[in-house]
Structures are given as structure tokens and as C-alpha cells.
Amino acid sequence: MATENKIAVVTGGSRGLGKNMALRLAADGLDIILTYRSQKDEAETVIKEIEQLGRKAVALPLDVGISSTFDSFFQQISATLTEKWNRSTFDFLINNAGIDAASLIPQTTEEAFDSLVNIHFKGVYFLTQKALPLLADNGGIVNVSTGLTRFATPGYAAYASMKGAVEIFTKYLAKELGSRGIRANLVAPGIIETDFTKAALEAHPGLGAFLSSQTALGRIGQPDDIGGVVSFLCSANARWVTAQRIEASGGMFL
Numbered sequence: 001m002a003t004e005n006k007i008a009v010v011t012g013g014s015r016g017l018g019k020n021m022a023l024r025l026a027a028d029g030l031d032i033i034l035t036y037r038s039q040k041d042e043a044e045t046v047i048k049e050i051e052q053l054g055r056k057a058v059a060l061p062l063d064v065g066i067s068s069t070f071d072s073f074f075q076q077i078s079a080t081l082t083e084k085w086n087r088s089t090f091d092f093l094i095n096n097a098g099i100d101a102a103s104l105i106p107q108t109t110e111e112a113f114d115s116l117v118n119i120h121f122k123g124v125y126f127l128t129q130k131a132l133p134l135l136a137d138n139g140g141i142v143n144v145s146t147g148l149t150r151f152a153t154p155g156y157a158a159y160a161s162m163k164g165a166v167e168i169f170t171k172y173l174a175k176e177l178g179s180r181g182i183r184a185n186l187v188a189p190g191i192i193e194t195d196f197t198k199a200a201l202e203a204h205p206g207l208g209a210f211l212s213s214q215t216a217l218g219r220i221g222q223p224d225d226i227g228g229v230v231s232f233l234c235s236a237n238a239r240w241v242t243a244q245r246i247e248a249s250g251g252m253f254l
């Protein structure tokens with residue numbers, strides 16, 4: 001009897017780290033449902049690349065900052081699982097989607113703060129909550145945090161606080177879902193060259209060189225440095241790993 005492929009849902013899979021995670025998971029044998037917020041064409045390009053790897057993939061729109069849409073999102077996921085996979089569940093949820101927003105504490109507006117809470121914490125919490133009925137037993141959740149929860153860089157107080165909240169949430173997920181065999185872990189990237197960091201790196205010439213000099217492995221990260229870590233956490237090799245924060249930063253600010 002053919003074994004059925006595992007299915008991973010990757011939020012923000014149209015670009016950057018999420019795209020790399022989706023491609024790496026597919027290369028390692030998983031089928032993918034990825035989400036995008038606005039870049040439908042980029043998402044469809046990723047779907048084609050995944051299909052070229054011989055895996056099945058679908059792209060669905062989702063704004064993780066608007067929790068009132070999550071019920072209809074999961075209705076779409078359910079319909080997609082039935083149609084494309086003849087299944088009612090998926091195996092892994094990767095909460096990756098996010099935005100960069102930096103401001104020093106005195107300049108942080110409530111509006112900017114609320115947007116960060118909605119996208120980086122409330123969105124992760126309730127998307128995960130609403131995913132639970134569809135998440136297969138013995139599956140897993142991977143949340144994406146940041147090196148900024150370990151070291152402090154001015155401007156990231158609000159952003160890093162939300163990620164810190166996700167770190168605690170991950171521990172509770174592991175505790176509450178362990179009885180179903182579901183593992184919950186966290187990947188914390190250091191600075192990685194994506195659209196997310198492009199503006200800051202371009203606006204501050206010398207920043208890249210400085211950060212490289214503060215990184216044990218001597219360079220800035222690339223998306224390809226991250227996807228494999230996520231794929232490991234979604235593999236049987238990580239079957240005894242839960243409630244862990246794995247920093248993938250090349251040894252930044254040690």
C-alpha cells in the first residue's frame with residue numbers, strides 16, 4: 001500500500017523564508033499548502049516549482065492579521081484537502097508570515113503596535129487554535145521567532161516582544177498537544193537577506209558588514225540557511241524534539 005504524503009501548511013510561502021521552507025519541505029517529500037497575502041503571482045511561481053519537484057501544492061490567500069477571516073480560511077483548507085488529497089487533515093503548520101516594523105520605544109505608535117500584535121501574535125495564536133481540529137495527530141507546529149528575543153537591537157522592542165510571546169505560546173502548545181503526539185517547536189533566524197531586511201540593509205551601508213563581523217560564521221544568512229531546519233523539525237528525525245527554540249543565526253552576537 002502506498003504511504004500517503006505528509007502535508008504542510010506554510011503561511012507567507014510566496015517569498016523569502018516561507019518560500020524556502022515550502023521548497024525544502026517539498027524537496028524532502030511533503031506536499032504543501034502555502035499562503036500569500038498580496039503576491040499571488042509569486043505564490044503561483046512557488047507552486048510551479050513545487051510541482052516540478054513532483055509534489056502537490058496549492059496557494060491560498062490569507063491575511064494573518066485579520067483573525068475574523070480564519071474560519072473561512074480553514075473552510076477553504078478543508079475543501080482543498082478533500083478535493084486534492086482526499087484527506088480531512090494536514091500534518092504540519094508553519095507559522096511564518098510576518099512583517100518588519102522597527103521603531104524606537106518613544107516613537108512606537110499604538111497603531112503600529114496593534115498591527116504587530118495582530119500579525120505576529122494574535123494571528124499566530126488564533127490561526128493555530130483554529131488549525132487544531134484539522135491538524136493530524138502525531139503532526140507538528142513550527143513557529144518562527146527571531147534572534148532578537150535573545151539579543152536586543154534598538155528599534156525592535158515591539159516586534160521582538162510579540163515573537164517572545166510566540167516563544168512562550170510554543171511551549172504551551174507542546175504541553176497541551178503532546179497527548180496527541182503533536183510537537184511544537186520554534187525556529188529563530190538571525191538576520192537573513194530577504195525583502196524583509198532589504199530596506200534596512202540598503203538604507204544603512206556598512207550594516208551588512210558589521211552584522212557579518214558579529215556573526216561567528218562571518219556572513220549574513222540566506223533563506224537557504226533556514227528551510228532545512230524547518231524541514232528537520234517536520235521529519236521523523238525530530239520525533240523526540242518538542243518545545244524547543246532552535247536559533248539559526250550563524251552564531252550572531254554570541
Ligand code: NDP
Binds near residue numbers: 011
Ligand atoms: P518577507 O517579507 O520576505 O516575506 C513575508 C511573507 O509573509 C510573504 O510571503 C508575505 O506575503 C507574507 N505576509 C506578510 N504579511 C502578511 C500578513 N499580514 N498576512 C499573511 N501573510 C503575510 O519576510 P521573511 O521571509 O524575511 O520573514 C518571514 C518570517 O521570518 C517573519 O515572521 C519574520 O518575522 C521572520 N524573521 C525574518 C528574519 C529576516 O532577517 N528576514 C529574521 C528573523 C525572523 P506576500 O508575498 O503576499 O506579501
